[in-house]
Amino acid sequence: MLACACAQGAVRLQAATLSFPGVQLADVHAQASLAADGHPLLDIRIARASVPSLGWHDVALTLQGEPLQAKGGAWKFVGHIATQKAPGNALGDADFSVLFDAGGGTLEVDLAQGNTHVNALMPLDQATHVQLKLDALPLAWLRGMLAAAWPDGRLDGGSLDGNVALDLVQGGARVSGNVSVSHAELDSKSGTIAAHKFGASGSFRIATGLPAADLMFDGRLDGGQLLLGPLYAQLPQYAVGLHVSGNLGVSGIDLDSLDFDDPEALRLSGALAFDRHGNLDKLDLTRFAATFPAAYDRYGTTLVQDLTGFEALTTSGSISGSLDLPSQGLRAIDFTADNVTVDSHGGRLAVANLDGGLDWRAGVSRPATRLQWGALSLYKLAFGPAKLGLQDDAGVLRLRAPASASLFGGAFGLNRLEWRPDQAKSQRLTAAFAVTDVDVDQLCKALGWPAFGGKLGGAVPDLRYRGGDLVFGGGLSLNAFGGSVSVTNLSMQHLFGSSPRLAADIDMDGLDLAQLTGVFGFGQITGRMDGGIHGLELADWKPTAFDANLTATQGGKISQNAIKSLTEVGGGGIAGGIQGMALRLFKTFGYSRIGLSCKLVNGVCSMGGITPDPDPGDHGYTIVEGSGLPHITVIGHERQVDWATLVSRLKSVTEGNAPVIR
Secondary structure: OHHHHHHHOEEEEEEEEEEEOOEEEEEEEEEEEEOOOOOEEEEEEEEEEEEHHHOEEEEEEEEEEEEEEOHHHOEEEEEEEEEEOOHHHOOOOEEEEEEEEOOOOEEEEEEEEOOEEEEEEEEOOOOOEEEEEEEEEEHHHHHHHHHHHOOOEEEEEEEEEEEEEEEEEOOEEEEEEEEEEEEEEEEEOOOOEEEEEEEEEEEEEEEOOOOEEEEEEEEEEOOEEEEEOOEEEEEOOOOEEEEEEEEEEOOEEEEEEEEEEEOOOEEEEEEEEEEOOOOEEEEEEEEEEEEEOHHHHHHHHHHHHHHHOOOOOEEEEEEEEEEEEOOOOOOEEEEEEEEEEEEOOOOOEEEEEEEEEEEEEOOEOOOOEEEEEOEEEEOOEEEOOEEEEEEEEOOEEEEOOOEEEEEOOEEEEEEEEEEOOOOOHHHOEEEEEEEEEEEHHHHHHHHOOOOOOOEEEEEEEEEEEEOOEEEEEEEEEEEEOOEEEEEEEEEEEOOOOOOOEEEEEEEEEEEEHHHHHHHHOOOOEOOEEEEEEEEEEEEOOEEEEEEEEEEEOOOEEEEHHHHHHHHHHHOOEEOOHHHHHHHHHOOEEEEEEEEEEEEEEOOEEEEEOOOOOOOOOOOOEEEEEEOOOOOOOEEEOOOEEEHHHHHHHHHHHHOOOOOOOO
16 A cells, blocks of 8 residues: 555555454545655544444544554554544544564554553464553443443443453453552442442453353452442451452352451451342352451441341441351351440440350251340340350251340240241241339330339240231230230331331220329329220331220219310310319319220321210210219310321320410
8 A cells, every 4th residue: 555655646445344353344444645745644444343342332443643664574653543432432532553563473552542551462373362551541441341241330430550461252352460440430220339439459350252251350459439239348448358250241240259358357258149230149158257346337337227227336346157148048147256246326226245156057957056145225125134045956046945134123034936047937936935023114214204113024925027027926914003004916027127117906904093194294083094005006116007995984083184184185175164164163073984085097096085976066075074063074076186286285285285274
């Protein structure tokens, strides 16, 4: 072409397509000509260049430069290269030189764009192999290669230095070498895998073009943040060791070999896998050792929140062991705890001085273990020290002997425990426990309730875990206010989650109203009260449904303040005008019956009393039926009351802010 250019001034060549191993060029135009000073010029324009292994598809490419004869019969081409639609704007505006040495059998390319320098060396007899030296290569230039290996991934920033070998194969590439990555920014379409200001250095290997790309890395991590599904790492400033190998593709990421070493916080070996949405699919840790609080602060915050709902924990101590958690469910766990302390704050969970361990394998019997703690708090229920002897019997982890712990002046006894981690939820956990002589006054203080006396006791002969619910067989009984309160049909869901749920039935028998109203500041009432709260449902410990009915049918005395309180709660009034005068003259009144009911559905309470409708024209309901002289009757008129409004009224009357009746 250059010889013809010298004779005729310009030569143009055109090709519809040109194919090389791993490269496809379309609509190629080349022109050789002479500049005004007599130097030869070469201009090559390629409308569509495709290199599938690099993720290049229909990239426009322009090369312009001056061919020069070098020593030994070699040719050197120096000029400028520009691309359009290349991933990450790779080679969008770069200077380059190409040294073609037929005698030496090599082709050498030097590229420079800003701070980026790339040197590529290719043997002429092996055009699919390239040796690369990279300086400050933008990771964004590798977007296409990453997309070819992992379609869900996207590189947004960072740079790469190192020496790399690239081999193009049919439909893919094999890349290996030693590299250093700085300030990498990685994201995924699902948003569950990401990296921020991530640094790493070491040797690597990656092969694309297969159904799943094969990869290996052996080196160290140098700071930054990393997100892998529920696993979030805030890497330390010092280097930590990492060896990993596996594959990634459209179905997800499968790391079949993983070794991680942060000597101050976490060491682990095993395997890890995520599905295509970034959800944890497999966690097989043949060895792990965690030192708190560093292990939790750096690597455990999001995983703990995802599994338990705890947003922030205070931790100390250490734990080591192994874990096998495939997608089908837990297969093995053993751990040894050394003086572990965990506090979720807010009273949901706290454990101090946890020592010992457990050892469980699906379908296999294991040696006995022991687990003990110095103190344990569950939702402000403060248990004293306890020791649990545990035995894995063919995959069933059992309590070897009953265990007990103090609880608010009484005792909590765990009589039976059987845990089958690999079974269906309905068969996973069964237990039996009892509480005796729990001081209700201490319990109320711990829970922030008004203090009153009494003892709490009861037994749950069959506690089961069913479909995510803890279902309590049997019941609990409370001796208080001169009567008894029983709790049955108790179940709990998402106990440690962000929105725990509870369901129960509560029955009350013979409560002394004088004691009860004295505690809650409702006004004085004498007599005995029976009733129930059935179908009780709590979400995040706030009532969402119940059917409550409270009655006192044996008569007694009721004070002026209690009448005002009941009037406020029922949204009603006094039956006749003369009764208003009686309220000003008398402090106590006789009554024959008191009744109040509330059925909560969808945030609205349907109210009722002793009788459904004493006055058909008024559609009210009687709350207090008077007896003797002075005779007084309290009638409620609001049948439908917003729950928030009712709670406000109850708070008002118990704090002594009920309206004054004039």
